[in-house]
Amino acid sequence: MTDQDKRPDTETRQDGDDSGAVTTTDQKPDAGKPAQDEPSIGQRFLRELTTGSTALTILSVVLALLIGAILIVVSDPDVHAAASYFFSRPGDTFAAMWTSASEAYAAMFSGAIIDFDEYTVGRALRPFADSLTYATPLIAAGLAVALAFRTGLLNIGAQGQLILGAILAGYIGFAIDLPPVVHVVVAMLAGFVGGAIWGGIAGFIKATRGAHEVIVTIMLNYIALFLLAYLLTTDPFQREGEDLPRSPFMLPTAELWRPIEGSRLNLGLVFALLAAVYTWWLLNRSTMGFRFKAVGFNPHAATTAGISVGRSYTTVMFICGGLAGIAGATQVMGTSLHLHGAIAEQLGFDAITVALLGRSSPIGTVLAAILFGALRAGATTMQAQTQTPIDIVLVVQALIVLFIAAPPLVRAVFRIKVRATRPVAPGSGGLA
Template sequence: MTETREDTPPEEKGPSAGQRFWQELTTGNIMVTLLSVVLALVIGAVLVAISDPRVQDAAGYFFARPGDLFSATWSSVGDAYAALFTGSLIDVSEYTVGRALRPFGETLTNATPLIAAGLAVAIAFRAGLFNIGAEGQIILGAIFAGYAGFAFDLPIIVHVTAAVVAGIVGGAIWAGIVGVLKAKTGAHEVIVTIMLNNIAAFLLAYLLGTVAFQRPGRQDPISPFVDESAQLPRLVESTRVHAGFLLAILAAAIIWWLLSRSTLGFRLRAVGNNPNAAHTAGMSVAGTYVVVFVLAGMLAGLAGASLALGTERHLNTGISGGLGFDAITVALLGRANPWGTVAAGILFGALRAGGVTMQARTGTPIDLVLVVQALIVLFIAAPPLIRAIFRIRVRAKEPVATASKGWES
């Protein structure tokens, strides 16, 4: 008989899938991100309260009637955030479902270009590059898509498809310039993209003063309306949300597959992690830079097309509205993950939509929304601060497992 040693320790088992999920949820990046948003909203509430004249008046006689201060503070913050909620998700005071959901439609409308442009920044981040030029790429995408939309007469399906593709091509060309300069000359992408942002803005202003782009009978810089056959159709009646939102979600799915399932995605991530090692392994680092910026430009061009064909339906000098810079924030909040970028885009779209209602109903400055966005990014960039404030324990690194245990650290 074979002897069994009684002192042999039992084989250690790794955590189950459920335990790993809960550990990641409570100690990982997801919890830090959620708490960053919560903390930003709390600080925003403090700013709302101290800027409200009612709260200031009640503070003047605090020791006489302290309850008035607390009541005024609660009322001020509650009214502001209730208006923010009503303006971004659902207005229960409306008498039809369509009108009640109009605020959520406005949120998705605002989120559409943010998602597409955020993906343009995120994919560059994953390759170790900083695409600060999403603003210019959005403008070029809008120029190409808008011109294709009002200058040509095509059948409805062909026209809208051609206009969207034109916008994607416009963004790809503008970002491709950065990729080529980076690959051929080593020019820093941050400097080049910032300069191209300015060139794109002045180019749009110039074109809107030409006969080819200026609306007949108008002297101000504005283009003709995009033909109905080239407009992105509305998804919900009585709202502005259009098919561009579905294209942005489709783009996120494609980028997720590309980064996590394709050979090209592996190459992008390898170059982003260590370009020298990738070069030693036989990968073309310079070629990867060009590919990354072309892909980023396509995504930003899609954002521009959604603005020109779906939201504004014409060109004007402020069509981008600084969305390219907000896209950097969205990509950071989404941690350069495609689905995280989608969630961050919807959150920022809700803040934009709700901020207008909040200002109209309560008088709270819409600049508060910008403060909250900045605070979110600040806290996202400083995870140790969030962990210290909320006393979140740092997840311990798992021991390196052998092949027989089936998982590794």
């Protein structure tokens, strides 16, 4: 997000509109701090937090959680039971509705951030570690989508790129003997390369044959899925003496270090954050990133300026694929510790919502990934405690993104008065 304040592109325009519109309703005390000439990252972060787009994000999340609560309430058997005698004792129905929603969300909170039932600080914070574990692949895969957005490409293929990354990193991890540290680095690189090849194919076809990257990446997702399923039926990818579609465990030298006992939080988070720093550097401090953004903003103008659009597409998809590949590598080397058919879960698709929520900036993507990781971790606990199906997360996630994508809608819901808003046209580079 930080970089966007400087650059005139579609998103900034949108943000500009929002900040004028919504800040008044959501002033934080910190906003009054005097700004220096060259604001530090911390100050920019604070400013970002208090500008309109953040307020809009918060309102969207609240609205999405509210709708999620409605869904929880209407499907709760206790509520149905109380509603059957609604006209004799209506209070019971409302009490049941309140219990249903509040218990579910309380369980979600305790599963995502702090568990107040635990007595030591370390154990009480374990849920947050779980959230970060879920966030790790989302960060890297979200970056893969976000970076493509900035270049004007819609990378729907993070799923497939992630699978290829997991295949290569996993294979290096369980089949090849290497010294400690080196093994992790080599496997991680292999993950990057695997994803990069898959992404690069889509970029190359787009650059040379003009095929729409959305179609190509969707199809590559399926091909990757079947490739993984096929490999898991072959001997090199199966455990010895078994005929099940799962690989041997990672060799100890290839496992990512887990600092907290009893939690799956692992070194993968550091790799994901490094990927975010790299993406930030690429977009804001490198010539290549400048080219990417130029292409994303206006490919015709970029061509006129002497930038090869085709080469930019290929390169950026190569890098995006690599980032998603890292997500796959952290999944296999840090979280599941072996390859299996569902290694990619729905991560590649969640990554799209993460990048949208993070407004395609590296910092925003990291924060969005942590939020969705927390939702996921919380929902797991919620399902265990209140039998509310975990899929409520998908609903909330989708709603958040829909609301964020259409600021006028959220304003209408919360009756926020705005000066005449101009709809933001999504060009090839704009995303929402």
